[in-house]
Amino acid sequence: MNKEELFKEFEKYKKMGLHIDMTRGKPSSEQLDLSMPLLDALSSKSNLTSKEGLDCRNYGCLTGLKECKELFASILDVSPENIIVYGNSSLNIMYECLSDAFLYGVCGSTPWSKLKKVKWLCPVPGYDRHFAMCEHLGIEMINVPMGDDGPDMDLVEELVKDPDVKGIWCVPKYSNPTGITYSDEVVRRFARLKPVAKDFRIYWDNAYALHDLYDDGDKLLEIFSETKKYNNEDLIYEFTSTSKISFPGAGVAALAVSSNNFKDIQSHLGYKTIGYDKINQLRHVNYYKDFNGVKRVAQLQASILRPKFKLIEDVLEKELKGIANWTKPNGGYFISLFVPGQAKEIIEKCKECGVTLTASGCAYPYHKDNDNSHIRIAPSYLSMEELKTAIVILCLSVKLLK
Amino acid sequence: MNKEELFKEFEKYKKMGLHIDMTRGKPSSEQLDLSMPLLDALSSKSNLTSKEGLDCRNYGCLTGLKECKELFASILDVSPENIIVYGNSSLNIMYECLSDAFLYGVCGSTPWSKLKKVKWLCPVPGYDRHFAMCEHLGIEMINVPMGDDGPDMDLVEELVKDPDVKGIWCVPKYSNPTGITYSDEVVRRFARLKPVAKDFRIYWDNAYALHDLYDDGDKLLEIFSETKKYNNEDLIYEFTSTSKISFPGAGVAALAVSSNNFKDIQSHLGYKTIGYDKINQLRHVNYYKDFNGVKRVAQLQASILRPKFKLIEDVLEKELKGIANWTKPNGGYFISLFVPGQAKEIIEKCKECGVTLTASGCAYPYHKDNDNSHIRIAPSYLSMEELKTAIVILCLSVKLLK
Numbered sequence: 001m002n003k004e005e006l007f008k009e010f011e012k013y014k015k016m017g018l019h020i021d022m023t024r025g026k027p028s029s030e031q032l033d034l035s036m037p038l039l040d041a042l043s044s045k046s047n048l049t050s051k052e053g054l055d056c057r058n059y060g061c062l063t064g065l066k067e068c069k070e071l072f073a074s075i076l077d078v079s080p081e082n083i084i085v086y087g088n089s090s091l092n093i094m095y096e097c098l099s100d101a102f103l104y105g106v107c108g109s110t111p112w113s114k115l116k117k118v119k120w121l122c123p124v125p126g127y128d129r130h131f132a133m134c135e136h137l138g139i140e141m142i143n144v145p146m147g148d149d150g151p152d153m154d155l156v157e158e159l160v161k162d163p164d165v166k167g168i169w170c171v172p173k174y175s176n177p178t179g180i181t182y183s184d185e186v187v188r189r190f191a192r193l194k195p196v197a198k199d200f201r202i203y204w205d206n207a208y209a210l211h212d213l214y215d216d217g218d219k220l221l222e223i224f225s226e227t228k229k230y231n232n233e234d235l236i237y238e239f240t241s242t243s244k245i246s247f248p249g250a251g252v253a254a255l256a257v258s259s260n261n262f263k264d265i266q267s268h269l270g271y272k273t274i275g276y277d278k279i280n281q282l283r284h285v286n287y288y289k290d291f292n293g294v295k296r297v298a299q300l301q302a303s304i305l306r307p308k309f310k311l312i313e314d315v316l317e318k319e320l321k322g323i324a325n326w327t328k329p330n331g332g333y334f335i336s337l338f339v340p341g342q343a344k345e346i347i348e349k350c351k352e353c354g355v356t357l358t359a360s361g362c363a364y365p366y367h368k369d370n371d372n373s374h375i376r377i378a379p380s381y382l383s384m385e386e387l388k389t390a391i392v393i394l395c396l397s398v399k400l401l402k
Numbered sequence: 403m404n405k406e407e408l409f410k411e412f413e414k415y416k417k418m419g420l421h422i423d424m425t426r427g428k429p430s431s432e433q434l435d436l437s438m439p440l441l442d443a444l445s446s447k448s449n450l451t452s453k454e455g456l457d458c459r460n461y462g463c464l465t466g467l468k469e470c471k472e473l474f475a476s477i478l479d480v481s482p483e484n485i486i487v488y489g490n491s492s493l494n495i496m497y498e499c500l501s502d503a504f505l506y507g508v509c510g511s512t513p514w515s516k517l518k519k520v521k522w523l524c525p526v527p528g529y530d531r532h533f534a535m536c537e538h539l540g541i542e543m544i545n546v547p548m549g550d551d552g553p554d555m556d557l558v559e560e561l562v563k564d565p566d567v568k569g570i571w572c573v574p575k576y577s578n579p580t581g582i583t584y585s586d587e588v589v590r591r592f593a594r595l596k597p598v599a600k601d602f603r604i605y606w607d608n609a610y611a612l613h614d615l616y617d618d619g620d621k622l623l624e625i626f627s628e629t630k631k632y633n634n635e636d637l638i639y640e641f642t643s644t645s646k647i648s649f650p651g652a653g654v655a656a657l658a659v660s661s662n663n664f665k666d667i668q669s670h671l672g673y674k675t676i677g678y679d680k681i682n683q684l685r686h687v688n689y690y691k692d693f694n695g696v697k698r699v700a701q702l703q704a705s706i707l708r709p710k711f712k713l714i715e716d717v718l719e720k721e722l723k724g725i726a727n728w729t730k731p732n733g734g735y736f737i738s739l740f741v742p743g744q745a746k747e748i749i750e751k752c753k754e755c756g757v758t759l760t761a762s763g764c765a766y767p768y769h770k771d772n773d774n775s776h777i778r779i780a781p782s783y784l785s786m787e788e789l790k791t792a793i794v795i796l797c798l799s800v801k802l803l804k
Contacts (some may be wrong), residue, residue: 024461032459036446039681043445044438057434059426059650087489092675099501103515103539113505113515129676136673137505248461250681271538273494274531277679279441279652 018354125363150186179329191226420756527765543767552588581731593628
């Protein structure tokens with residue numbers, strides 16, 4: 001199509017009065033339907049006594065049910081003793097860890113609220129809610145470019161020489177939003193990282209541990225077994241949840257940490273709550289039974305997501321080959337499209353047709369995409385039809401602005 | 403009985419090898435059984451769409467489901483717009499409020515972590531977990547004596563002239579642990595309190611709002627309608643939960659606040675989580691339907707608790723009349739026994755027979771009961787038989803040490 005034809009085509013869509021919202025990576029109703037039997041996993045007829053003899057209906061059990069720890073341990077390939085099971089949100093666990101660090105310090109360090117400055121490493125593009133949390137807490141964020149195999153580790157190793165640098169966000173598998181998985185070498189370099197700040201922690205947000213689109217998904221090297229080789233286990237806080245396997249917002253979230261970190265975190269936990277929702281923990285354990293049960297549902301999720309990713313990749317391949325670059329993830333929730341110097345304008349152009357994409361810069365600290373290049377595509381929530389329309393309009397917008 | 407007979411009786415119990423734990427105010431299994439139908443309130447056949455059209459299975463809805471706000475509003479006799487529905491723990495909401503105050507300040511005030519000192523008023527005896535939270539956060543606690551009608555308000559009004567004093571714990575109905583309810587006059591004096599610190603808040607922990615033992619329970623004056631008269635609504639954070647109505651640890655908790663406080667709290671909430679467990683909120687709404695539904699279960703709870711309170715009061719009346727004083731609450735979870743100068747020794751004496759009471763001083767900041775007088779009796783968890791044995795042993799111990 002020449003520019004005039006592109007323009008005509010665009011005008012056609014504009015007149016359709018569309019309202020397509022692709023801003024967030026929410027599961028679709030069809031995906032949520034998969035987990036409806038979870039609601040039958042406990043009833044008034046159920047035995048609500050835990051493996052260890054606890055009445056799950058009553059108070060107590062601060063760090064979570066043993067059987068739920070075992071389930072998460074199998075998902076993360078760590079030991080159940082290293083797991084704390086929380087409530088419904090892994091984002092909330094991350095916040096708790098940061099908030100503890102500000103109020104009490106980390107394993108005996110000076111509380112961060114008493115420090116002049118706290119800096120944080122942010123691989124970019126990254127997860128908007130991670131960056132927003134840092135910004136809200138007044139943490140100074142430092143960008144680290146992402147490659148195909150993870151963050152620029154030369155730069156990370158250089159930056160952790162600064163004692164003000166206290167942590168880094170990592171989504172090591174199917175990274176939000178590029179969808180890449182950290183290479184073994186990158187994981188190993190993280191595992192042997194020796195930051196100057198003793199209270200530096202790697203926030204290892206393994207949100208997409210089981211979110212492969214294909215049977216032969218990416219393999220992420222398990223980081224704790226690597227840190228052990230360097231006596232460096234205290235470096236890692238690993239987060240995960242069932243949010244995108246069972247129900248977002250009504251799932252169960254967990255933290256995996258070394259025994260030192262476990263003790264440190266537990267020393268604050270008992271002042272915050274008497275315990276998290278053990279009935280929901282038990283509900284998930286009863287429903288999934290074991291790792292294979294979780295895996296089975298994750299595969300069903302993938303069967304719904306796969307055609308959506310494929311559709312997008314096909315349209316991008318057909319329309320934008322040689323014009324723009326994009327990532328081709330094997331799992332996770334997002335695809336990144338790179339259109340240097342034009343992201344903002346293209347997103348605005350889409351909006352003219354009623355297609356809302358996440359605001360430009362959303363995947364960067366302080367919403368600043370200096371290259372004005374990144375567009376986050378979220379395939380999950382829309383129907384195939386809406387998705388196709390949205391991506392066709394996106395491609396049209398890219399080409400119109402070329 | 404003379405001392406020798408008392409001693410013989412005591413030795414008899416000692417030989418029985420009892421293990422009776424009366425340390426915590428947990429509901430009994432029988433009470434928990436009442437709420438088993440709650441687990442059937444949602445199933446795979448249920449409609450999980452909220453009143454406002456939200457899919458409760460998905461992300462979102464930061465401040466809670468409208469219908470769940472309405473339910474809590476009816477319990478607290480406030481407007482639904484003033485309610486934020488959280489997760490499973492009101493204690494956790496209190497912690498969040500304190501943690502926000504330390505990290506961000508209150509409605510624009512200096513963050514408390516930047517202050518040299520933060521002081522807090524603690525009516526005594528009070529709830530151990532309130533005091534432990536303050537101590538953990540490094541807040542300096544100041545005792546305020548409790549009377550039969552609430553805290554000593556002359557003292558409260560005097561102490562809030564200190565700008566370092568930032569708040570007060572209140573359990574206004576069936577106060578933990580004395581069981582008294584604040585008089586209308588005390589509520590009114592709280593409502594018109596004018597602390598020097600603009601970021602002073604009354605932490606109004608209405609944990610026992612519906613926990614009457616008798617049909618004509620104590621009436622607590624609704625505080626927000628009182629504060630309105632003095633343009634003083636921002637003074638109150640009111641907390642409640644279904645913990646002792648449905649399931650402790652798997653219920654729903656809520657906060658009632660003025661619109662200014664709502665905005666302030668919400669401005670931080672979105673950085674902590676995408677939302678709380680809406681499915682559990684919906685489960686509770688589906689089960690209770692409305693205020694009468696909650697009230698009905700609360701009355702069933704009372705029918706189990708009432709004989710336990712009566713049993714204790716009968717034994718105390720029979721054994722300790724003229725020897726010690728105790729409270730006679732119309733609701734809540736505790737009875738306070740006062741044995742000036744001997745609480746610690748009596749608790750130790752009971753322990754000799756295998757009866758564990760909450761440690762002496764537990765109901766006081768820093769665990770310091772300066773009068774060594776207070777013993778907290780928790781009737782709920784034990785069976786009638788165990789309870790009788792425990793109280794008889796307690797009375798024996800009191801008399802032996804007289």
